[in-house]
Amino acid sequence: MRINLIAIGKKMPGWIQTGIDYYQKQLPREMNFNLITPEGQKRKNTNIKQVKETEGELLLKNSTGSNIIIAFDEHGKQNTTKEIAKAMENWQQNGDTVSLLIGGADGLSDSVKKQATQLWGLSNLTLPHSMARLLTVEQIYRAHSLLTNHPYHRE
Incomplete structure (x- = not known):
């Protein structure tokens, strides 16, 4: 299994990056987790639809080779942790390569939403994209x- 989190934008607040680094280090090597951060497009005096399309092309280009593409969208299905664990168990058993896509400040292009295998939502709240990564x-x-019966998850 390989999981790629592909998120537009390189500049993150330090505390966000510290949190991402912390959890990323906790993941087992065999998970093959990668964070890929294509540069966001300049928005000043630019057509927002074109920005979303360009960023969408970057997301899809970086997800090449993935047999499962999950795009995070405010209208996507909100999964429980158990549902995500079940999905990961299936990905592991099938040897899947999964790309999780987080768009830029203006969201995802229609082409990304159409090409995604699934649309997932993180919260009904409006979140900064850096928080969505974390x-x-x-x-x-x-x-x-x-999945590994580690005591971190409690119900």
Whole structure:
């Protein structure tokens, strides 16, 4: 199994990056987790639809070779941790390569949503994209800990 978190934008607040680094280090090597951060497009005096399309092309280009593409969208299905753990268990058994996509500040292009295997939501709350990254990595770690009976996950 390989999990790629592909998120537009390179500049993250230090505390966000510290959190991502912490959870990323907790993941087992055999998970093959990668964080890929294509540069966001400049928005000043630019057509937002074109920005979303360009960023969408970057997301899809970086997900080449993935047999499962999950795009995070405010209208996507909100999964429980147990559902994410079950999905990860299936990915592991099938040897899947999974790309989790987080768009830029203006969201995802329609082409990304159409090409995605699934649309997932993180919360009904409006979240900064940097926070979405941190939550995603934490939930991957939490789902892994659930699958391995690690005491991190409690109900």
